Amino acid sequence: MHEIVQEYYGRQLKGTSDLKTDACCDASAVPAWLKPLLANIHPEVLSRYYGCGLVCPPLLEGCRVLDLGCGSGRDVYLLSQLVGASGEVVGVDMTDEQLDVAQRYCAHHAETFGYSNVTFLHGYIEQLADLDLSPGSFDVIVSNCVVNLSTDKGAVLRGLHRLLKEGGEFYFSDVYADRRVPSTLRSDPELFGECLGGALYWNDFLALAQDSGFRDSRLVESRPLEVTNPTLSERCGSVGFYSATYRLFKLEQLEKDCEDYGQAVVYKGTIAGSPDKFTLDGHHTIEKGRVFPVCGNTWRMLAGTRLAPHFDFIGDFSQHFGLFPGCGREIPFGNGGNQDSESGGQCC
Secondary structure (H helix, E strand, O other): OHHHHHHHHHHHOOOHHHOOOOOOOOHHHOOHHHHHHHOOOOHHHHHOOOOOOOOOOOOOOOOEEEEEOOOOOHHHHHHHHHHOOOOEEEEEEOOHHHHHHHHHOHHHHHHHHOOOOEEEEEOOHHHHHHOOOOOOOEEEEEEEOOHHHOOOHHHHHHHHHHHEEEEEEEEEEEEEEOOOOOHHHHOOHHHHHOOOOOOEEHHHHHHHHHHOOOOOOEEEEEEEOOOOOHHHHHHHOOOOEEEEEEEEEOOOOOOOOOEOOOEEEEEOOOEOOEOOEEEEEOOEEEEEOOEEEEOHHHHHHHHOOOOHHHEEEEOOOOOOOOEOOOOOOOOOOOOOOOOOOOOOOOOO
Protein backbone atom coordinates (compact mmCIF):
# COMPACT_ATOMS: atom_id res chain seq x y z
CA MET A 1 0.00 0.00 0.00
CA HIS A 2 2.96 2.36 0.39
CA GLU A 3 3.26 2.54 -3.37
CA ILE A 4 -0.45 3.33 -3.75
CA VAL A 5 -0.25 6.19 -1.24
CA GLN A 6 2.95 7.59 -2.78
CA GLU A 7 1.39 7.48 -6.26
CA TYR A 8 -1.87 9.06 -5.12
CA TYR A 9 -0.43 11.88 -3.01
CA GLY A 10 2.79 12.37 -4.93
CA ARG A 11 1.61 12.29 -8.53
CA GLN A 12 -2.17 11.99 -8.96
CA LEU A 13 -3.20 14.77 -6.58
CA LYS A 14 -1.94 18.19 -7.63
CA GLY A 15 -3.94 20.17 -5.09
CA THR A 16 -6.68 20.05 -2.46
CA SER A 17 -9.38 20.43 -5.12
CA ASP A 18 -8.43 17.06 -6.65
CA LEU A 19 -9.81 15.13 -3.66
CA LYS A 20 -13.09 13.28 -4.28
CA THR A 21 -14.45 13.26 -0.71
CA ASP A 22 -14.44 15.62 2.28
CA ALA A 23 -12.59 13.03 4.36
CA CYS A 24 -9.26 14.85 4.18
CA CYS A 25 -10.23 18.50 4.31
CA ASP A 26 -12.36 20.59 6.65
CA ALA A 27 -11.60 24.29 6.40
CA SER A 28 -14.29 25.07 9.00
CA ALA A 29 -12.11 23.39 11.62
CA VAL A 30 -9.60 26.27 11.58
CA PRO A 31 -10.26 28.54 14.60
CA ALA A 32 -10.16 32.26 14.02
CA TRP A 33 -7.09 32.86 16.17
CA LEU A 34 -5.01 30.50 13.99
CA LYS A 35 -5.91 32.07 10.66
CA PRO A 36 -3.27 34.84 10.93
CA LEU A 37 -0.63 32.12 11.44
CA LEU A 38 -1.87 30.25 8.37
CA ALA A 39 -1.55 33.49 6.41
CA ASN A 40 2.21 33.39 7.09
CA ILE A 41 2.57 30.07 5.25
CA HIS A 42 3.55 29.97 1.59
CA PRO A 43 0.56 29.48 -0.80
CA GLU A 44 2.07 26.43 -2.51
CA VAL A 45 2.42 24.66 0.84
CA LEU A 46 -1.22 25.45 1.64
CA SER A 47 -2.44 24.25 -1.76
CA ARG A 48 -0.88 20.80 -1.24
CA TYR A 49 -2.59 20.21 2.13
CA TYR A 50 -4.73 17.04 2.43
CA GLY A 51 -5.46 16.80 6.16
CA CYS A 52 -8.76 16.34 8.01
CA GLY A 53 -9.37 19.07 10.56
CA LEU A 54 -6.50 20.92 12.20
CA VAL A 55 -4.43 19.19 14.87
CA CYS A 56 -3.46 21.91 17.28
CA PRO A 57 -3.46 21.18 21.03
CA PRO A 58 -2.81 24.09 23.41
CA LEU A 59 0.33 25.02 25.32
CA LEU A 60 2.96 24.23 22.72
CA GLU A 61 5.46 27.02 23.38
CA GLY A 62 8.91 25.54 23.88
CA CYS A 63 7.76 22.00 23.07
CA ARG A 64 9.42 19.46 20.82
CA VAL A 65 6.72 18.27 18.39
CA LEU A 66 6.66 15.46 15.81
CA ASP A 67 4.24 15.60 12.85
CA LEU A 68 3.57 12.15 11.34
CA GLY A 69 2.81 12.27 7.63
CA CYS A 70 3.65 15.94 7.37
CA GLY A 71 3.11 16.10 3.60
CA SER A 72 3.94 19.50 2.16
CA GLY A 73 4.56 20.91 5.65
CA ARG A 74 1.52 23.07 6.34
CA ASP A 75 1.05 21.87 9.89
CA VAL A 76 4.80 21.84 10.55
CA TYR A 77 5.04 25.52 9.65
CA LEU A 78 1.93 26.30 11.69
CA LEU A 79 3.32 24.43 14.70
CA SER A 80 6.67 26.15 14.18
CA GLN A 81 5.03 29.45 15.05
CA LEU A 82 3.30 27.97 18.10
CA VAL A 83 6.36 26.31 19.66
CA GLY A 84 8.42 29.45 19.03
CA ALA A 85 12.15 29.91 18.77
CA SER A 86 12.79 27.74 21.86
CA GLY A 87 10.81 24.78 20.46
CA GLU A 88 11.31 22.39 17.57
CA VAL A 89 9.10 20.66 15.02
CA VAL A 90 10.08 17.52 13.11
CA GLY A 91 8.02 16.36 10.12
CA VAL A 92 8.10 12.81 8.74
CA ASP A 93 6.68 11.74 5.39
CA MET A 94 7.31 9.00 2.80
CA THR A 95 6.30 10.92 -0.33
CA ASP A 96 9.22 12.60 -2.08
CA GLU A 97 7.06 15.03 -4.05
CA GLN A 98 5.38 16.31 -0.89
CA LEU A 99 8.66 16.63 1.01
CA ASP A 100 10.18 18.53 -1.92
CA VAL A 101 7.49 21.19 -1.50
CA ALA A 102 8.00 21.33 2.28
CA GLN A 103 11.78 21.64 2.10
CA ARG A 104 11.70 24.13 -0.76
CA TYR A 105 10.28 26.77 1.57
CA CYS A 106 12.34 26.26 4.72
CA ALA A 107 14.36 29.41 4.16
CA HIS A 108 11.22 31.38 3.24
CA HIS A 109 9.53 30.51 6.50
CA ALA A 110 12.66 31.01 8.61
CA GLU A 111 12.87 34.56 7.25
CA THR A 112 9.14 35.13 7.82
CA PHE A 113 9.16 33.79 11.41
CA GLY A 114 12.56 35.16 12.38
CA TYR A 115 13.97 31.76 13.41
CA SER A 116 14.57 28.28 12.02
CA ASN A 117 13.22 25.36 14.08
CA VAL A 118 11.90 22.76 11.61
CA THR A 119 13.34 19.53 10.22
CA PHE A 120 11.85 17.24 7.57
CA LEU A 121 12.71 13.53 7.41
CA HIS A 122 11.92 10.94 4.76
CA GLY A 123 10.55 7.81 6.42
CA TYR A 124 7.63 5.52 7.13
CA ILE A 125 5.41 6.07 10.16
CA GLU A 126 5.40 2.31 10.83
CA GLN A 127 9.22 2.37 11.05
CA LEU A 128 9.94 5.32 13.34
CA ALA A 129 12.69 3.32 15.07
CA ASP A 130 14.68 3.49 11.81
CA LEU A 131 14.92 7.28 12.06
CA ASP A 132 17.52 9.05 14.16
CA LEU A 133 15.01 10.05 16.84
CA SER A 134 15.71 9.44 20.52
CA PRO A 135 13.16 7.55 22.64
CA GLY A 136 11.25 9.78 25.06
CA SER A 137 12.31 12.95 23.26
CA PHE A 138 8.98 14.48 22.16
CA ASP A 139 6.46 16.43 24.23
CA VAL A 140 3.70 16.18 21.61
CA ILE A 141 3.13 14.09 18.50
CA VAL A 142 0.45 15.04 15.96
CA SER A 143 -0.89 13.53 12.78
CA ASN A 144 -3.59 14.62 10.42
CA CYS A 145 -5.56 11.99 8.48
CA VAL A 146 -2.47 9.77 8.16
CA VAL A 147 -2.70 6.75 10.49
CA ASN A 148 -5.57 5.31 8.40
CA LEU A 149 -3.13 5.16 5.45
CA SER A 150 -0.89 2.73 7.33
CA THR A 151 -1.33 -1.02 6.94
CA ASP A 152 0.26 -1.64 10.37
CA LYS A 153 -1.43 0.79 12.73
CA GLY A 154 -0.21 -1.08 15.78
CA ALA A 155 3.39 -0.46 14.75
CA VAL A 156 2.61 3.24 14.38
CA LEU A 157 1.12 3.52 17.86
CA ARG A 158 3.89 1.50 19.50
CA GLY A 159 6.53 3.58 17.73
CA LEU A 160 5.16 6.92 18.77
CA HIS A 161 4.54 5.69 22.34
CA ARG A 162 8.27 4.95 22.45
CA LEU A 163 9.15 8.47 21.23
CA LEU A 164 6.91 10.35 23.67
CA LYS A 165 8.14 11.60 27.02
CA GLU A 166 6.26 10.48 30.12
CA GLY A 167 3.36 12.93 30.29
CA GLY A 168 3.58 13.49 26.54
CA GLU A 169 0.60 13.44 24.21
CA PHE A 170 -0.44 12.08 20.83
CA TYR A 171 -3.06 14.52 19.51
CA PHE A 172 -4.43 13.59 16.11
CA SER A 173 -7.30 13.65 13.63
CA ASP A 174 -8.17 10.61 11.55
CA VAL A 175 -10.95 8.70 9.82
CA TYR A 176 -12.87 5.87 11.50
CA ALA A 177 -15.61 3.49 10.37
CA ASP A 178 -18.75 2.41 12.20
CA ARG A 179 -17.89 -1.23 11.43
CA ARG A 180 -14.95 -3.25 10.12
CA VAL A 181 -14.29 -2.17 6.54
CA PRO A 182 -14.72 -5.06 4.04
CA SER A 183 -11.61 -6.30 2.23
CA THR A 184 -12.99 -5.11 -1.11
CA LEU A 185 -12.87 -1.52 0.15
CA ARG A 186 -9.52 -1.92 1.90
CA SER A 187 -7.90 -3.03 -1.38
CA ASP A 188 -9.48 -0.27 -3.50
CA PRO A 189 -6.60 2.14 -4.37
CA GLU A 190 -8.88 5.15 -4.79
CA LEU A 191 -10.79 4.60 -1.54
CA PHE A 192 -7.52 3.94 0.27
CA GLY A 193 -6.01 7.17 -1.07
CA GLU A 194 -9.14 9.08 -0.05
CA CYS A 195 -8.59 7.95 3.58
CA LEU A 196 -11.61 5.62 3.60
CA GLY A 197 -10.34 2.15 2.66
CA GLY A 198 -7.84 2.06 5.54
CA ALA A 199 -10.16 3.47 8.20
CA LEU A 200 -10.24 1.48 11.44
CA TYR A 201 -13.46 0.36 13.09
CA TRP A 202 -13.57 2.75 16.06
CA ASN A 203 -13.81 0.00 18.69
CA ASP A 204 -10.83 -1.83 17.22
CA PHE A 205 -8.88 1.44 17.45
CA LEU A 206 -9.61 1.76 21.17
CA ALA A 207 -8.40 -1.80 21.79
CA LEU A 208 -5.28 -1.22 19.67
CA ALA A 209 -4.46 1.97 21.55
CA GLN A 210 -4.70 0.14 24.88
CA ASP A 211 -2.46 -2.65 23.62
CA SER A 212 0.09 -0.01 22.55
CA GLY A 213 0.27 1.56 26.01
CA PHE A 214 -2.42 4.27 25.77
CA ARG A 215 -4.93 3.11 28.38
CA ASP A 216 -7.60 5.81 28.19
CA SER A 217 -8.18 7.33 24.73
CA ARG A 218 -10.07 10.62 24.87
CA LEU A 219 -12.32 11.70 21.99
CA VAL A 220 -12.11 15.48 21.56
CA GLU A 221 -14.53 15.99 18.65
CA SER A 222 -15.99 14.20 15.64
CA ARG A 223 -18.16 14.67 12.59
CA PRO A 224 -19.73 12.33 10.02
CA LEU A 225 -18.07 12.25 6.60
CA GLU A 226 -20.04 12.63 3.41
CA VAL A 227 -18.78 10.72 0.40
CA THR A 228 -19.99 13.18 -2.23
CA ASN A 229 -18.60 11.35 -5.25
CA PRO A 230 -21.49 9.09 -6.44
CA THR A 231 -19.21 6.31 -7.69
CA LEU A 232 -17.21 6.14 -4.46
CA SER A 233 -20.37 6.41 -2.37
CA GLU A 234 -21.85 3.39 -4.12
CA ARG A 235 -18.68 1.40 -3.49
CA CYS A 236 -18.79 2.23 0.22
CA GLY A 237 -22.30 0.82 0.57
CA SER A 238 -23.62 0.97 4.14
CA VAL A 239 -20.28 1.64 5.85
CA GLY A 240 -20.38 4.95 7.73
CA PHE A 241 -17.24 7.06 8.14
CA TYR A 242 -16.31 9.74 10.66
CA SER A 243 -13.53 12.25 11.09
CA ALA A 244 -12.48 12.31 14.74
CA THR A 245 -9.85 13.96 16.90
CA TYR A 246 -8.39 11.94 19.79
CA ARG A 247 -5.82 12.72 22.43
CA LEU A 248 -3.76 9.89 23.92
CA PHE A 249 -1.49 10.57 26.90
CA LYS A 250 1.60 8.55 27.77
CA LEU A 251 1.09 8.17 31.51
CA GLU A 252 2.25 4.93 33.09
CA GLN A 253 -0.28 5.06 35.95
CA LEU A 254 -3.41 5.51 33.84
CA GLU A 255 -5.99 2.80 34.50
CA LYS A 256 -8.13 0.92 31.99
CA ASP A 257 -11.34 2.44 33.37
CA CYS A 258 -12.28 5.69 35.06
CA GLU A 259 -11.92 5.03 38.79
CA ASP A 260 -13.30 7.34 41.50
CA TYR A 261 -10.95 8.57 44.23
CA GLY A 262 -13.08 11.53 45.37
CA GLN A 263 -10.89 14.02 43.54
CA ALA A 264 -11.60 17.36 41.90
CA VAL A 265 -9.79 20.10 40.01
CA VAL A 266 -10.21 23.86 39.65
CA TYR A 267 -9.26 25.55 36.38
CA LYS A 268 -7.38 28.84 36.81
CA GLY A 269 -8.41 30.30 33.42
CA THR A 270 -4.79 30.80 32.40
CA ILE A 271 -4.57 28.85 29.13
CA ALA A 272 -4.39 31.21 26.15
CA GLY A 273 -7.61 31.19 24.16
CA SER A 274 -9.55 29.56 27.00
CA PRO A 275 -10.13 32.29 29.60
CA ASP A 276 -13.50 31.02 30.83
CA LYS A 277 -13.34 27.24 30.35
CA PHE A 278 -10.98 24.51 29.20
CA THR A 279 -12.04 21.51 27.13
CA LEU A 280 -9.96 18.41 27.78
CA ASP A 281 -12.19 16.19 25.62
CA GLY A 282 -15.81 15.78 24.55
CA HIS A 283 -16.92 14.94 28.11
CA HIS A 284 -14.78 17.32 30.15
CA THR A 285 -15.31 21.06 29.76
CA ILE A 286 -14.05 22.66 32.96
CA GLU A 287 -15.21 26.17 33.88
CA LYS A 288 -12.80 28.63 35.45
CA GLY A 289 -13.01 28.76 39.25
CA ARG A 290 -15.47 25.90 39.58
CA VAL A 291 -14.72 22.76 41.63
CA PHE A 292 -14.94 20.01 39.00
CA PRO A 293 -15.07 16.36 40.18
CA VAL A 294 -12.82 14.07 38.10
CA CYS A 295 -11.83 10.42 37.90
CA GLY A 296 -8.29 9.33 38.66
CA ASN A 297 -7.33 9.18 34.99
CA THR A 298 -8.51 12.73 34.27
CA TRP A 299 -6.65 13.90 37.37
CA ARG A 300 -3.44 12.37 36.04
CA MET A 301 -3.99 13.79 32.53
CA LEU A 302 -4.07 17.23 34.09
CA ALA A 303 -1.54 16.83 36.94
CA GLY A 304 1.07 14.76 35.08
CA THR A 305 1.33 16.78 31.86
CA ARG A 306 2.13 20.29 30.63
CA LEU A 307 -1.45 21.24 31.70
CA ALA A 308 -0.63 21.02 35.43
CA PRO A 309 0.29 24.69 36.13
CA HIS A 310 -3.16 25.79 35.02
CA PHE A 311 -5.12 23.80 37.62
CA ASP A 312 -5.47 23.45 41.36
CA PHE A 313 -5.90 19.87 42.58
CA ILE A 314 -8.12 18.61 45.40
CA GLY A 315 -7.70 15.14 46.95
CA ASP A 316 -5.34 12.24 46.34
CA PHE A 317 -5.40 8.50 45.66
CA SER A 318 -5.63 7.32 49.26
CA GLN A 319 -9.29 6.20 49.11
CA HIS A 320 -11.08 4.39 46.26
CA PHE A 321 -14.86 4.65 45.71
CA GLY A 322 -15.26 2.29 42.73
CA LEU A 323 -16.01 3.28 39.14
CA PHE A 324 -16.50 6.97 38.45
CA PRO A 325 -20.24 7.66 37.86
CA GLY A 326 -21.24 8.35 34.27
CA CYS A 327 -18.08 7.05 32.58
CA GLY A 328 -19.87 4.46 30.45
CA ARG A 329 -19.50 1.41 32.72
CA GLU A 330 -21.30 0.17 35.79
CA ILE A 331 -20.95 -2.61 38.34
CA PRO A 332 -22.05 -5.85 36.64
CA PHE A 333 -23.60 -7.49 39.70
CA GLY A 334 -27.27 -7.51 40.64
CA ASN A 335 -28.68 -6.01 43.82
CA GLY A 336 -29.83 -9.26 45.40
CA GLY A 337 -32.17 -12.13 44.60
CA ASN A 338 -32.09 -14.60 41.73
CA GLN A 339 -31.06 -12.56 38.68
CA ASP A 340 -31.86 -15.25 36.11
CA SER A 341 -34.29 -17.77 37.51
CA GLU A 342 -35.29 -19.14 34.12
CA SER A 343 -31.77 -19.89 32.97
CA GLY A 344 -30.76 -21.48 36.26
CA GLY A 345 -28.04 -18.93 36.88
CA GLN A 346 -26.05 -19.37 33.70
CA CYS A 347 -22.90 -17.25 33.50
CA CYS A 348 -23.56 -15.94 29.97
